[in-house]
Amino acid sequence: MREVARLAGVSVKTVSRVINGEPNVSADLVHRVQRAATQLDYHPDLGASYLRRSGRRTGIVGLMLEDVANPFSATLHRAFWDTAAARGLAVIASSLDEDPERERRIARAMIERRVDGLAVVPTGQDQSYLRSHIDAGLAVVFLDRPPVLLDADTALATNRAGAHEATRHLIRRGHRRIAFLGDLRVIATASERQEGYEQALRESGLPVDGSLIRRDLHDWESAANAVEELMRLPAGLAPTAIFASQNLVTIGAIRALHRSGLQRVVALVGFDQVELADLLDPGVTLVEYEAYNLGQTAAELLLTRIDGYRGPSRHEIVSTRLVARGSGEIGPGSQPRKRSVH
Amino acid sequence: MREVARLAGVSVKTVSRVINGEPNVSADLVHRVQRAATQLDYHPDLGASYLRRSGRRTGIVGLMLEDVANPFSATLHRAFWDTAAARGLAVIASSLDEDPERERRIARAMIERRVDGLAVVPTGQDQSYLRSHIDAGLAVVFLDRPPVLLDADTALATNRAGAHEATRHLIRRGHRRIAFLGDLRVIATASERQEGYEQALRESGLPVDGSLIRRDLHDWESAANAVEELMRLPAGLAPTAIFASQNLVTIGAIRALHRSGLQRVVALVGFDQVELADLLDPGVTLVEYEAYNLGQTAAELLLTRIDGYRGPSRHEIVSTRLVARGSGEIGPGSQPRKRSVH
DNA sequence: CTGAAAGCGCTTACAG
DNA sequence: CTGAAAGCGCTTACAG
Secondary structure, three states: OHHHHHHHOOOHHHHHHHHOOOOOOOHHHHHHHHHHHHHHOOOOOHHHHHHHOOOOOOOEEEEEEOOOOOHHHHHHHHHHHHHHHOOOOEEEEEEOOOOHHHHHHHHHHHHHOOOOEEEEOOOOOOOHHHHHHHHOOOEEEEEOOOOOOOOOEEEEEOHHHHHHHHHHHHHHOOOOOEEEEOOOOOOHHHHHHHHHHHHHHHHOOOOOOHHHEEOOOOOHHHHHHHHHHHHOOOOOOOOOEEEEOOHHHHHHHHHHHHHOOOOOOOEEEEEOOOOOOOOOOOEOEEEEOOHHHHHHHHHHHHHHHHOOOOOOOOEEEEOOEEEOOEHHHOOOOOOOOOOOOO | OHHHHHHHOOOHHHHHHHHOOOOOOOHHHHHHHHHHHHHHOOOOOHHHHHHHOOOOOOOEEEEEEOOOOOHHHHHHHHHHHHHHHOOOOEEEEEEOOOOHHHHHHHHHHHHHOOOOEEEEOOOOOOOHHHHHHHHOOOEEEEEOOOOOOOOOEEEEEOHHHHHHHHHHHHHHOOOOOEEEEOOOOOOHHHHHHHHHHHHHHHHOOOOOOHHHEEOOOOOHHHHHHHHHHHHOOOOOOOOOEEEEOOHHHHHHHHHHHHHOOOOOOOEEEEEOOOOOOOOOOOEOEEEEOOHHHHHHHHHHHHHHHHOOOOOOOOEEEEOOEEEOOEHHHOOOOOOOOOOOOO
């Protein structure tokens, strides 16, 4: 900036005014400064300007996801970015991989970079470490999963209700032995989905059978192994239906059923969106929800906090809905049928 | 920092030394400063420290992708982040959506934030606007697509060879009317793949038939429409095989073939990775490559530039490989066959 | 309408 | 081993 000022023959303050489009600069000086800036290929240093500027904004927001490569996280990311970028904010996204220690470390790095706001899909069992920063003015929102030991804005899906609906859907088809495949136990949404599953069983007078519940599955391989184990249970004890409560877990269940040729014998309802699920044979019945909505809603909550909202915490809900495609409508006594070409 | 210094009864310089782990501070002072920092919940301002520090590094790198929600881009992102984050760098990712104007705007924003390096999947037809910044020391690498009108490090896949292999695979099965489905013409990789396709046809003495070439397809819907149009061509003119040269385009082709019940009649070879492609009936034959490798390689090239490498530009290649799963092995006279349960 | 001085939070370069 | 002064690139608060 000093060089631009020298070349244009003005003070740095005048250059600053021109760059920021402030009024009260003569047209002649505006022109001279712009020419000098172009000639020197000058670009202002946003970091330096934010340092001095009142309000202490960096124009950067942090987004802490489970894994930016997971299609669900990636959609959250895109939605969040669309909303934030429209406001000129840059988004620093990172992957926590269900590691609470990394959550703390990355949160600290975000704070040291003085992000204006932080959107978190939490992984640890304690987010109280953010308390002091929130009190100091940091805008924070949680999405997909609620914070623990901390009160803050949230954007969540109806996990319990969605799992309840999935299980009820299977019960209505006559199933009495319905397996539950769950993500890591420490994940709040995994517990909620299990609660919805168990509640639906109880309401129908069915037992909650621990031998049909497999938890701590976090990738498709472990889920596929769990399904294969379940299928080796003696007839009469093995499940006739499966509720897979997360997207990668659902993919694992699909793979295991196809591998063992049981995809038209054992009913399956999954959770989240799965690409091409409709083209499989049978199509995969899923409890779906709009990850995009979730990410956008979280960004909007965060922006109002950044804009100065200081009221009580708000809790936005995104609904799930069951989409029947075939796999969830298989009855308990089904035999493989000839495939109909549609 | 001033407050920490006051509370600890030392100068800010001493606080700075302790925070940065510099040697030559008495244990007593280290202890007092650390206590004061903890008590005040002090976190250093990285932006301010980078401003003053020699070398002018911000510890931020920019990543400009087509769309962070596209599974291919998302995998590039994850790989890039893994490599960059291991070095303590923060990654600002953004989506260009094939908009050259946005590419320029976002590149400028990255430069104004003084990123240490920039990794770009370019979308416009001219990246010379980065020339002056590279000369001024900005580290730049291009991935997946080469830059235009600019010489820089690249990490690219063997697009032409992969497309050539796909087309040859279909020719060997006896196909003579092979359709080409291509992404936006302005995308370099789309052209390269088309060249590979045409070259394979010519080598086998087959005509390059414009009526079988559909370009500027960029989402699955437009690709599905293109396939449906092709299938309405009179018998003898309609293609017996399709080469879909990008992941979303491949998904569109799969959907169209399934919708019209032709998935076991018309052969299909796709490009990129498609989730669950192996479980469809028939399984989808794909020319695959490791997006993760591409992202990691690009990050490594960028890091050496950031570390001071000033030599000539380097060009890394990631190989593609054809994975046969059924759809690409259908012959030109195929009839629907009964599905074998595996 | 324009600019000289001070300062954002930190590090550099130096003196003691 | 410790600190006072200067300055990174910019904006604020003020004077003219």
